[in-house]
Amino acid sequence: MSEHDEIRDEQSSSQRVTVERLLEALQCGEIVEELGLMRWSSNYTFLVSIVHHDVKVMAIYKPQKGERPLWDFPDGTLCLRELAAFLTSHELGWNLVPPTVVRDGPRGFGSVQYYIEHDPEQNYFSFDESIRPQLQRLAAFDYVINNADRKGGHCLLDSEGQLWAIDHGIAFHSAPKLRTVIWDFAGQPVPEPLLDDLERLAAVLDDEKTPYRQALGRLLSPHEINTFRARVRHLLKTRRYPLPGAGPNYPWPPV
Numbered sequence: 648m649s650e651h652d653e654i655r656d657e658q659s660s661s662q663r664v665t666v667e668r669l670l671e672a673l674q675c676g677e678i679v680e681e682l683g684l685m686r687w688s689s690n691y692t693f694l695v696s697i698v699h700h701d702v703k704v705m706a707i708y709k710p711q712k713g714e715r716p717l718w719d720f721p722d723g724t725l726c727l728r729e730l731a732a733f734l735t736s737h738e739l740g741w742n743l744v745p746p747t748v749v750r751d752g753p754r755g756f757g758s759v760q761y762y763i764e765h766d767p768e769q770n771y772f773s774f775d776e777s778i779r780p781q782l783q784r785l786a787a788f789d790y791v792i793n794n795a796d797r798k799g800g801h802c803l804l805d806s807e808g809q810l811w812a813i814d815h816g817i818a819f820h821s822a823p824k825l826r827t828v829i830w831d832f833a834g835q836p837v838p839e840p841l842l843d844d845l846e847r848l849a850a851v852l853d854d855e856k857t858p859y860r861q862a863l864g865r866l867l868s869p870h871e872i873n874t875f876r877a878r879v880r881h882l883l884k885t886r887r888y889p890l891p892g893a894g895p896n897y898p899w900p901p902v
Contacts, residue, residue, distance in 0.1 A: 664702060666737075666746055672699035673706055673759050674748045681708075681753065690714050690725065690816065693754070694762065709816070710757035717817065719824075725816030726758035727866040732792055732815035733760070734866075738851060738859045739844045741784050743812045763803050763811045770902060771799035771828055779831075780838075781810035786829045787841050790889055791848075791878045792818045797827035800902045819867050821874040825889065826898045832888040845883055852876045 676699030683694050691713025697704050714725045726749055733747035745761040789797050795817040803811045851857045863872055
């Protein structure tokens with residue numbers, strides 16, 4: 648997905664808005680209204696309304712100050728990992744993670760992510776076979792970013808059947824931590840088009856001068872970046888989805 652690809656803005660006029668304009672609105676727009684605290688979130692998460700020129704969108708705002716301390720992730724880094732996940736999805740061209748930025752807001756610095764309109768009754772556990780190719784992409788993505796919390800409710804379908812993935816605050820750890828409900832493809836070959844995309848990502852990761860690699864350097868530690876590179880290379884070598892390991896492999900709760 649390029650910056651000029653479009654996303655349907657179902658929150659206002661149902662017109663298509665380029666990703667570039669969405670990112671500009673999320674980064675520079677005025678947060679005009681806080682619509683409420685999102686239920687069931689372990690960290691403080693707010694639904695907000697943002698206006699920038701003629702673009703009005705709803706977004707998910709996660710202030711850094713509202714992040715629950717974790718023993719295994721450095722304090723205050725969850726919002727940065729949200730952005731790293733979007734940048735990685737964007738670099739791959741997989742269009743999985745909604746447009747995301749980090750910025751100051753009414754409750755301080757944090758991540759701001761475009762809100763995907765979806766049916767809350769639908770999630771991974773209710774998807775049919777038509778979503779399988781998109782889930783293959785997501786399963787590969789979760790492995791390379793080392794996602795420790797892929798719940799079924801973190802998989803959203805918009806009105807056009809596009810799969811979106813949210814909640815990536817506990818990803819990119821340097822130790823193996825993959826916990827996911829998507830083990831459908833364990834041990835199976837990764838589709839060739841996905842491997843081609845990962846080959847391109849590996850080349851960009853290896854070049855410290857690329858904008859993507861430099862952006863990661865501001866979001867993750869050098870050791871986290873190196874282990875991320877190693878996971879990409881490992882998947883390219885094995886060409887198969889990973890099998891569940893010895894530790895906890897499923898998140899709780901699963902939805």
